[in-house]
Amino acid sequence: MEIAVDPKLLEILVCPLTKTTLTYDRQNNRLISEAAGLAYPILKGVPIMLIDGAEIIDEIKANEFRGLFSQRNP
Amino acid sequence: MEIAVDPKLLEILVCPLTKTTLTYDRQNNRLISEAAGLAYPILKGVPIMLIDGAEIIDEIKANEFRGLFSQRNP
Numbered sequence: 001m002e003i004a005v006d007p008k009l010l011e012i013l014v015c016p017l018t019k020t021t022l023t024y025d026r027q028n029n030r031l032i033s034e035a036a037g038l039a040y041p042i043l044k045g046v047p048i049m050l051i052d053g054a055e056i057i058d059e060i061k062a063n064e065f066r067g068l069f070s071q072r073n074p
Numbered sequence: 075m076e077i078a079v080d081p082k083l084l085e086i087l088v089c090p091l092t093k094t095t096l097t098y099d100r101q102n103n104r105l106i107s108e109a110a111g112l113a114y115p116i117l118k119g120v121p122i123m124l125i126d127g128a129e130i131i132d133e134i135k136a137n138e139f140r141g142l143f144s145q146r147n148p
Contacts, residue, residue: 009083014118016120042086042087044090045086045088
């Protein structure tokens with residue numbers, strides 16, 4: 001099996017809520033979704049891509065998207 | 075808030091089972107754990123880092139590690 005290794009993993013990962021690209025916050029070891037105002041933690045090297053487990057970094061954006069999410073998934 | 079962006083995300087992500095580094099299989103859009111003989115899918119841009127959701131790519135290694143895992147988590 002031949003595996004094409006691509007180190008630019010961040011180009012293909014997206015926020016599960018907004019489907020926008022993520023940036024890696026090295027200082028706090030987490031993945032930032034600017035669009036959703038959320039940060040997904042990386043626990044022991046494993047990214048936790050769950051909305052409920054994300055840290056809110058922008059209250060306004062996060063509330064906006066959480067509102068949409070709640071309506072779709074009551 | 076200042077964010078240090080590091081594109082080398084693969085250097086910090088590990089297999090949840092073996093804690094070893096992963097490689098990105100671009101062709102099949104999944105993260106390979108050579109040590110565990112498993113591949114973690116990336117569904118719609120979101121990596122699913124669950125042992126139960128991983129695809130077995132090496133039966134011998136996967137069985138070895140699944141055996142250990144089952145003993146720890148019966």
